[in-house]
Amino acid sequence: xxxxxxxxxxxxxxxxxxxxxxxxxxxxxxxxxxxxxxxxxxxxxxxxxxxxxxxxxxxxxxxxxxxxxxxxxxxxxxxxxxxxxxxxxxxxxxxxxxxxxxxxxxxxxxxxxxxxxxxxxxxxxxxxxxxxxxxxxxxxxxxxxxxxxxxxxxxxxxxxxxxxxxxxxxxxxxxxxxxxxxxxxxxxxxxxxxxxxxxxxxxxxxxxxxxxxxxxxxxxxxxxxxxxxxxxxxxxxxxxxxxxxxxxxxxxxxxxxxxxxxxxxxxxxxxxxxxxxxxxxxxxxxxxxxxxxxxxxxxxxxxxxxxxxxxxxxxxxxxxxxxxxxxxxxxxxxxxxxxxxxxxxxxxx
Amino acid sequence: xxxxxxxxxxxxxxxxxxxxxxxxxxxxxxxxxxxxxxxxxxxxxxxxxxxxxxxxxxxxxxxxxxxxxxxxxxxxxxxxx
Amino acid sequence: xxxxxxxxxxxxxxxxxxxxxxxxxxxxxxxxxxxxxxxxxxxxxxxxxxxxxxxxxxxxxxxxxxxxxxxxxxxxxxxxxxxxxxxxxxxxxxxxxxxxxxxxxxxxxxxxxxxxxxxxxxxxxxxxxxxxxxxxxxxxxxxxxxxxxxx
Numbered sequence: 001x002x003x004x005x006x007x008x009x010x011x012x013x014x015x016x017x018x019x020x021x022x023x024x025x026x027x028x029x030x031x032x033x034x035x036x037x038x039x040x041x042x043x044x045x046x047x048x049x050x051x052x053x054x055x056x057x058x059x060x061x062x063x064x065x066x067x068x069x070x071x072x073x074x075x076x077x078x079x080x081x082x083x084x085x086x087x088x089x090x091x092x093x094x095x096x097x098x099x100x101x102x103x104x105x106x107x108x109x110x111x112x113x114x115x116x117x118x119x120x121x122x123x124x125x126x127x128x129x130x131x132x133x134x135x136x137x138x139x140x141x142x143x144x145x146x147x148x149x150x151x152x153x154x155x156x157x158x159x160x161x162x163x164x165x166x167x168x169x170x171x172x173x174x175x176x177x178x179x180x181x182x183x184x185x186x187x188x189x190x191x192x193x194x195x196x197x198x199x200x201x202x203x204x205x206x207x208x209x210x211x212x213x214x215x216x217x218x219x220x221x222x223x224x225x226x227x228x229x230x231x232x233x234x235x236x237x238x239x240x241x242x243x244x245x246x247x248x249x250x251x252x253x254x255x256x257x258x259x260x261x262x263x264x265x266x267x268x269x270x271x272x273x274x275x276x277x278x279x280x281x282x283x284x285x286x287x288x289x290x291x292x293x294x295x296x297x298x299x300x301x302x303x304x305x306x307x308x309x310x311x312x313x314x315x316x317x318x319x320x321x322x323x324x325x326x327x328x329x330x331x332x333x334x335x336x337x338x339x340x341x342x343x344x345x346x347x348x349x
Numbered sequence: 350x351x352x353x354x355x356x357x358x359x360x361x362x363x364x365x366x367x368x369x370x371x372x373x374x375x376x377x378x379x380x381x382x383x384x385x386x387x388x389x390x391x392x393x394x395x396x397x398x399x400x401x402x403x404x405x406x407x408x409x410x411x412x413x414x415x416x417x418x419x420x421x422x423x424x425x426x427x428x429x430x
Numbered sequence: 431x432x433x434x435x436x437x438x439x440x441x442x443x444x445x446x447x448x449x450x451x452x453x454x455x456x457x458x459x460x461x462x463x464x465x466x467x468x469x470x471x472x473x474x475x476x477x478x479x480x481x482x483x484x485x486x487x488x489x490x491x492x493x494x495x496x497x498x499x500x501x502x503x504x505x506x507x508x509x510x511x512x513x514x515x516x517x518x519x520x521x522x523x524x525x526x527x528x529x530x531x532x533x534x535x536x537x538x539x540x541x542x543x544x545x546x547x548x549x550x551x552x553x554x555x556x557x558x559x560x561x562x563x564x565x566x567x568x569x570x571x572x573x574x575x576x577x578x579x580x581x
Contacts, residue, residue, distance in 0.1 A: 042571055338528035
């Protein structure tokens with residue numbers, strides 16, 4: 001009975017088959033190199049590679065290294081990782097689903113009854129974890145009016161076709177022949193496209209078009225409230241519970257809870273503005289603001305702690321130690337194991 | 350398998366971008382922070398010597414990758430040593 | 431020669447099981463033997479006395495050597511457990527410290543299958559613990575303590 005380690009690209013699998021089959025899976029692309037797994041490991045089996053280098057530069061190595069001679073597949077790294085990069089499975093079942101194993105408490109949900117499918121969350125999500133679909137009504141359902149082109153009066157000048165903002169008018173242009181000496185054989189309006197703006201009527205040099213828009217006087221009676229349907233989906237593997245979706249949602253449909261509470265402190269005197277932390281942060285907490293007034297310096301490094309999950313990746317990556325990340329609370333499910341409680345609490349600083 | 354700083358002097362043009370961009374260098378030397386090569390004897394990670402980058406104090410390197418981003422010819426790299 | 435030692439061990443175990451009141455059939459089942467062979471052993475036949483002497487010495491090895499040798503000879507967990515339990519007089523008690531992380535390494539390593547995990551903590555069954563101390567050596571957090579029970 002031995003522990004084996006397999007590398008699949010940059011992903012790692014560590015296994016031990018015994019009374020139970022234990023498998024530890026590491027997915028490299030999800031890892032933020034925050035170092036929490038390295039800190040919690042009770043046997044020091046995990047070593048992280050330098051955070052700045054792994055996120056900013058092309059590297060062949062995996063973001064972490066797991067020593068199969070030390071790893072005992074206890075699952076602590078799996079339970080603390082806020083990025084779903086590590087998962088311990090026992091007989092094929094993730095310990096996140098096994099009663100008795102504590103896990104960090106976090107959530108992200110969109111209430112579909114409140115959601116108006118505006119897609120702000122999808123755009124704002126730093127991990128592209130959100131997918132919003134929406135079905136909009138056809139344009140014709142939102143307008144009402146009439147349009148008619150008198151084909152006898154029409155001189156086929158094509159001005160209405162050129163000016164129509166939605167390309168609803170089409171002339172069948174042709175080179176006139178002696179047997180058919182006309183420049184166009186037909187003119188038609190696509191009433192599905194027409195928005196009754198009246199431009200064609202007003203431009204027609206021979207007043208061949210009659211058109212009336214009924215939206216303003218009659219709109220309330222004739223146009224039904226548009227029905228917009230859609231779906232929302234937050235990919236639980238990609239979501240890092242940063243709360244961008246919650247903060248940006250105009251109707252409070254997104255609700256997020258974070259696994260850690262804490263403080264983020266920046267020493268702007270020491271900071272040299274290298275941008276490593278900005279690029280490393282998985283939650284878009286940090287940015288270099290631009291100056292808004294001539295002659296006035298902008299803040300060197302801006303933070304918005306609403307989005308911070310206190311993972312510590314920024315502090316770990318800073319080459320001049322200008323960032324301090326404090327964790328004051330780790331929210332985890334109850335456990336009887338004193339060793340596990342101690343391990344979680346050791347990450348509070 | 351540790352990742353560390355490596356200089357490829359034969360590729361280097363000696364532009365000094367890496368020296369002045371490096372946040373560790375800038376913190377240690379105000380001259381470097383101002384965009385010049387140091388004239389004082391402060392220990393910094395690398396300098397331009399004989400026309401190309403020379404790593405002097407690799408232990409000071411925080412492996413942030415800023416130098417790599419500023420190098421126009423990939424003459425300085427963070428890689429497995 | 432290994433099979434002679436095995437025979438010797440089975441002889442000693444058979445005798446002890448008989449003293450505990452088990453029938454020849456039960457003994458045969460427990461030790462993976464023919465009932466007729468059990469009968470012969472109990473009547474002192476078909477076995478060289480040297481085999482028995484060597485087997486006696488093995489049972490007096492330290493618990494770890496006795497267990498590891500028997501397991502290597504038999505390559506059968508159930509029979510190994512039976513022989514070790516039957517041929518040892520000593521009793522052992524295991525205590526698990528709060529530093530136990532529930533990794534299950536001891537559960538997997540224990541040749542006597544004397545350890546289980548409960549609520550992320552190991553529990554040692556003193557009925558089966560033979561005091562080999564392999565789990566104590568292997569435990570990554572140094573959480574196991576085994577003591578011999580002396581009346």
